[in-house]
Amino acid sequence: MPEYPTALGASSLDKITLLGQDLAADVMGEVGFGELAFWLAIQRRPTPGETRVFEAVLAALADHGFTPTAITTRLTYLSAPDSVQGALAAGLLGGGSRFLGVTEDCGRFLHDALSTARGGPPTDEAGWDELALASVRSARAEGRVIPGLGHHVHKEGDPRTPRLFHIAAEEELVGPHLSLFAAIGRIHPQVLGRTLPLNGAGVCGAALADLGLPLELLRAFALLARTAGLIGQLAEEIRTPVANDIFLSVDLNNRAVPPHPADGGEASASG
Template identity: 30%
Template sequence: MSDVSDWWRTSIIEMEPGKISFRGYPVEELIGNVSFPQMIWLMTRGDLPDENQAALFQAALVAAVDHGPQAPSIAAARMAVTCGLPLNGAMASAVNFLDDVHGGAGEQAVELYHMIDAAGGPEHTAEILARWQEKRTKFIPGFGHRFHKPVDPRSPRLLGLVDEAAAKGVVSGRFAAIGRAIERTLAETKGKAVPMNIDGATAVIYAELGFPAPLARGLFCLSRSVGVISHAWEQMGQGGRNKGPTPPSYRWTYDGPPRVPGRIAPKDNQ
């Protein structure tokens, strides 16, 4: 039996007939007493957040739930439903879209904030941004938005909540300062405002609350799954079959060789 019991090891859940506990908390004591965001924190971190930490965490989760059918992950979920997939298939299709380009900016932003913090803080922002662009990508994760101009409406609200939490001593506020330093540096170097977007703002919260960078992407997946299931369910009600990314009357751009009939001679009938 030791070979079997040692096959998997976990400090997350303990279970036997009639008993379930998560991180040492009996499930019957958690039910009705902790919120879903608190439960996410407990499962991923191993302890329960206080009310102020949970409120800030919840704000980040709420802010990123959806961005409409123009977001590739949401579009994928709706298209999947019209291809016959059930809700779980639509959700899996959507979450698999959340990689480095679409869905990964929050994780990357947390990583960038920590690089600046480790270098000594906001005064080293320009130096670290240059290093990031040299070694990683020219894009600065968490800043600028192709749709929301001049400002992503979610970011100021989230930063305001971080400021309130910092004033209460719930968080340090140093990652919010780093985020704002990046905004200033980008504005100076580009000659125009490049405001923080939702990924940058939620990354501030996750960094302030002590979540490692890779978890930031996982948390974004959890948050965006709310929008995914909502759109998939709505599409089920609307119906539709085999809906692609554009209506059938629209065509893609073809840039191959011209159509030349008769290029392949018919075989002789023998």
Template identity: 40%
Template sequence: MSDYQTALSTYDAESVTVRDRDLTSEIMGELDFGSTTYLLLKGTPPRDGEGRLVNAMLASLMVHGVTPHALAARLTYLAEPESIQGAVASGLLGVGTRYVGAMQECAAVLQAAGSEPDRESAVRAIVSEYAERGDPFPGIGHPFHKPVDPRAERLFALAEEEGLAGDHVALVRDVQSAFEERTGKELPVNVTGAIAAVCSDIDLPPEAARGLAVISRATGLVAEVIEEQSRPIAADVWHRTQERMTYSGDR
């Protein structure tokens, strides 16, 4: 018995094995990126439609305007243009509970509620807890996308097409309705809530939901850095900020 074990991969002089499959003959050119990602995360290949959903979730978060992640990557690239990985890493550090990465929390809440025997009571408890804390629920509402988040609706439509929209998709809709009833506001399910629900319905853990966000945004940040090379904005952002900054100290 060796000191350490892994079920992810191994290799020898003539082959690479990933999750008990030969990399070159059974994965490369045979599985798409989403299906391979699911295989790595779960240890089993996706069932019909699951790979398509993972691909769609990966595509949904790559870019979304001039976000803090994009600016962080571009500014880091300005300081260290030899290190594209450093620029991308700086942007990825912000995939957190406020931006991009909140689907981990949402998925954990949905999966816990989905295991409760009384669904209606579980939904009421979620709404009450977040309302009493004064916190927004991470899967509901969006500052720009109204009355619906088109990315969320597309993911739901794909899940329906593949016959994979299950209890958690229904549950996030119930949570949405309950929040709207309590607040009197129109609160769409956002892409965070859709990813959390779909991941839960295809049996991925909450950590994997945020992991998909990390993988997705990494691709977008590579594109941000490449565009920064030909259409730079980082230096201008820096100089404009400096021009608008005033010193408020006593001396």
């Protein structure tokens, strides 16, 4: 018979192992969920400081009001109250370049910029500012968005950003990604001609990258956090529903307009 080796969960007649531990005896009641999620992803147990930073990221990304992901989850539940899994999945599918996906996008942007630093990461603020300036100018010249800059609500500053920097500093876990992100916050007005806040999703991506977590999974951690938030949205929808009002506000206020054919010629009714 073929074998399928795994360091994750495995079961026998009377025992379940997980990450080399006895699940019932060594994990349940002994390991927090955030710590376990980190451990599962990187297959080493995080330090208390790493756990604190990681769980701060999860808290920062769990819920942020009536975002598209929350509204989608509530509306899907309105349409299919028999499918909680469908409502949660619908909300998570909206994690992309504008919401939640910025966490991964920022981590990758910072990682790519760091890879261009000759002689390794800078050692002083002037060096970080120089690297940040080069990376922002390059992105601007190529017409790319600088992920982690700007927020549709927190125009004067995202309150999550300084708090996460503070926690990482307390745990001595401010690494190159957070250092470069801070430098981008200092220098970007020179290139963009205006000052934008460093947003929470971006700083979370920088912090996760500094923890050594795989870049390919940064969005997954944002989705893990948002799952908890969407469960809260569903629980509130059950207690005090608003989804039907959201639906009716659109349905009862639609306005018929003539069709607008797409560019490329007039629409044809012929087959």
